[in-house]
Amino acid sequence: MEIAQGILIGFQVAFQPINLLYCFLGVFIGTLVGVLPGLGPAAAIALLLPSTFALTPVASIIMLAGIYYGAMYGGSTTSILVNIPGEAASVVTCLDGHAMARQGRAGPALGIAAFGSFIAGTLSIVVLTLLAPLLVKVTLSFGPPEYFALMVLGITLVTYFTEGSMVKALMMALVGILLGTVGVDSISGRYRFTFGIQTLMDGVGLVPVIMGLFGISEVLLNLEHLASQRVIYAEPTGGLLPNREDWRRSAMPIARGSLLGFFLGILPGAGAIIASLVSYATEKRFSKHPEQFGQGAIEGVAGPEAANNAAAGGAFIPLLTLGIPANPVMAILLGALMIHGLQPGPLLMQRAPDLFWGTIASMYIGNAMLLVLNLPLIGIWTRLLRVPYALLFPFILLFCLIGSYSVSNNVGDGIVMWVFGVLGYLLKKFDYEAAPLILAMVIGPMMEEALRQSLILSAGSFATFVERPISAGFILAAAMLLVLPLFTRRSEVAKI
Amino acid sequence: MSKDLVSAFFWLAVAVYVSFEGFTKLKLGTLRQPGPGFFPFWGGLFLGAFALILLARSLKSRERLGSGAIPWPALIMVLGALLGYLLFLETLGFVIVTLLFLLALFCFAEIGWIKHLTWSVLATVIVYGVFKVWLKVPLPSGLFGI
Numbered sequence: 001m002e003i004a005q006g007i008l009i010g011f012q013v014a015f016q017p018i019n020l021l022y023c024f025l026g027v028f029i030g031t032l033v034g035v036l037p038g039l040g041p042a043a044a045i046a047l048l049l050p051s052t053f054a055l056t057p058v059a060s061i062i063m064l065a066g067i068y069y070g071a072m073y074g075g076s077t078t079s080i081l082v083n084i085p086g087e088a089a090s091v092v093t094c095l096d097g098h099a100m101a102r103q104g105r106a107g108p109a110l111g112i113a114a115f116g117s118f119i120a121g122t123l124s125i126v127v128l129t130l131l132a133p134l135l136v137k138v139t140l141s142f143g144p145p146e147y148f149a150l151m152v153l154g155i156t157l158v159t160y161f162t163e164g165s166m167v168k169a170l171m172m173a174l175v176g177i178l179l180g181t182v183g184v185d186s187i188s189g190r191y192r193f194t195f196g197i198q199t200l201m202d203g204v205g206l207v208p209v210i211m212g213l214f215g216i217s218e219v220l221l222n223l224e225h226l227a228s229q230r231v232i233y234a235e236p237t238g239g240l241l242p243n244r245e246d247w248r249r250s251a252m253p254i255a256r257g258s259l260l261g262f263f264l265g266i267l268p269g270a271g272a273i274i275a276s277l278v279s280y281a282t283e284k285r286f287s288k289h290p291e292q293f294g295q296g297a298i299e300g301v302a303g304p305e306a307a308n309n310a311a312a313g314g315a316f317i318p319l320l321t322l323g324i325p326a327n328p329v330m331a332i333l334l335g336a337l338m339i340h341g342l343q344p345g346p347l348l349m350q351r352a353p354d355l356f357w358g359t360i361a362s363m364y365i366g367n368a369m370l371l372v373l374n375l376p377l378i379g380i381w382t383r384l385l386r387v388p389y390a391l392l393f394p395f396i397l398l399f400c401l402i403g404s405y406s407v408s409n410n411v412g413d414g415i416v417m418w419v420f421g422v423l424g425y426l427l428k429k430f431d432y433e434a435a436p437l438i439l440a441m442v443i444g445p446m447m448e449e450a451l452r453q454s455l456i457l458s459a460g461s462f463a464t465f466v467e468r469p470i471s472a473g474f475i476l477a478a479a480m481l482l483v484l485p486l487f488t489r490r491s492e493v494a495k496i
Numbered sequence: 497m498s499k500d501l502v503s504a505f506f507w508l509a510v511a512v513y514v515s516f517e518g519f520t521k522l523k524l525g526t527l528r529q530p531g532p533g534f535f536p537f538w539g540g541l542f543l544g545a546f547a548l549i550l551l552a553r554s555l556k557s558r559e560r561l562g563s564g565a566i567p568w569p570a571l572i573m574v575l576g577a578l579l580g581y582l583l584f585l586e587t588l589g590f591v592i593v594t595l596l597f598l599l600a601l602f603c604f605a606e607i608g609w610i611k612h613l614t615w616s617v618l619a620t621v622i623v624y625g626v627f628k629v630w631l632k633v634p635l636p637s638g639l640f641g642i
Contacts, residue, residue: 188531190532
């Protein structure tokens with residue numbers, strides 16, 4: 001009953017014309033960002049965050065969320081037509097999607113990607129709608145020790161799911177945690193690691209860091225291919241609608257992809273990229289004709305595209321129920337909520353039901369908009385893809401500059417972005433991943449507070465983390481994840 | 497020297513610095529009342545431990561550090577343009593730095609000087625219109641007042 005009432009409030013909020021407009025803007029910009037290689041949703045949302053300060057919190061979260069799941073739709077278009085992933089979660093879509101395009105079946109490939117995305121996206125929001133209120137009930141009983149243990153598990157999961165070395169991922173997480181300590185210590189009020197620099201007094205800004213790590217460094221890496229970037233297009237010919245045979249082959253992959261994607265999306269660090277890879281591997285294993293994979297098997301498009309959209313829905317679970325971000329995009333949304341004076345976490349549903357339910361309801365609408373919009377607009381996206389990167393990247397950089405400056409009208413934030421752009425470039429060159437750093441940087445301050453509060457409550461005894469059953473469970477799971485890779489080969493998905 | 501060895505040394509230095517600061521300047525406090533240095537100290541310690549693991553592993557690897565095909569001129573130019581934009585944004589103003597920035601970076605597109613000029617000017621005008629006029633982002637006008 002509670003859920004029915006909630007969703008009713010949600011749709012009332014989401015159908016307000018102004019919120020509809022921002023939902024539309026969000027999914028439109030999201031698709032654009034997804035289509036353009038070299039600009040991901042994290043950088044785009046960080047970029048647009050300052051321009052949402054003037055909006056109501058609901059409108060701003062609706063729009064930013066729209067960018068995120070909109071990008072999942074857009075990414076497939078570039079993968080299929082150009083064989084370059086428009087977005088990291090569409091990497092595997094290149095394999096069979098582009099193969100289909102070369103056989104003149106770009107239309108059905110784009111079509112099944114859009115329909116699969118819509119079905120999976122909607123299914124995942126249904127589960128989100130049902131599951132989130134239940135989880136809120138459970139998490140309301142969490143005290144500081146449970147939170148601390150959960151965050152330890154979250155960070156461990158992030159490092160577990162990274163593709164490269166787990167040691168390096170753990171190091172990145174620790175660097176992130178340490179970056180989170182820069183600025184005023186919330187308990188003692190002392191400045192830490194500010195080096196007397198004004199900009200660092202409030203801590204290292206999340207927006208400039210994300211723009212540096214995901215926006216600037218991406219451009220720097222792409223400079224290597226500036227001369228050689230001549231892409232081959234496969235024009236979508238004929239209809240976009242998949243035929244009956246296509247549907248028959250895609251039905252199960254979409255169903256499995258939705259399920260896999262949703263649950264992997266909930267786990268911090270797993271998210272859309274891993275979901276699409278796992279789905280591809282699963283479909284290949286389930287298929288009676290695994291040899292067709294890579295040669296244009298429609299299952300290899302339908303499954304992963306469903307999975308990455310479902311993961312986008314799942315990722316909202318930890319944010320809305322626990323206030324813990326599952327990926328860098330959710331980290332910015334968390335920042336956005338806090339800027340609007342809302343504390344994400346189990347109390348969000350009670351304190352801001354219009355925002356909680358409005359955002360969820362807007363996702364149903366946004367997914368429908370994406371389906372209706374996307375297929376007719378494919379012509380525009382392909383034209384956009386013809387703009388050479390050499391003309392595009394100055395604009396990406398310019399928008400990052402304007403975005404970082406306008407967070408607080410401070411050139412210092414721009415400098416922070418620049419530094420993290422260079423750092424991000426070096427991290428890539430030295431085979432480190434940036435995602436654990438971002439998540440840990442956001443979680444870090446919450447983790448420190450939870451740890452210190454726990455210790456104060458327990459009079460200095462670490463035993464509190466293992467004496468309380470829920471926190472003991474989280475710690476045990478984290479410990480297992482840390483030890484497991486020593487005995488088994490981790491992540492088979494990396495071998496695809 | 498392998499890549500991992502170089503980066504392990506770097507993070508080890510960071511870890512030592514952070515832990516040292518946490519221990520000496522910020523103070524650890526007690527377990528009952530952890531101080532501001534408590535979290536950085538332990539964070540730095542763990543970072544250092546992992547850096548040592550990476551260092552030990554990298555000693556076995558035979559891979560050599562090479563600069564590969566890094567496009568130095570382009571990289572330096574882009575980073576220079578970004579830094580220049582930020583350093584002169586408040587003195588020269590948004591319009592002028594944006595125009596100079598685009599003029600510099602459109603060089604990579606090799607589109608001929610007429611297009612190069614018109615597009616830079618046109619793009620500056622559009623960006624100005626969108627951000628300053630429409631979205632009302634308070635971008636600095638600089639000493640020429642535009």
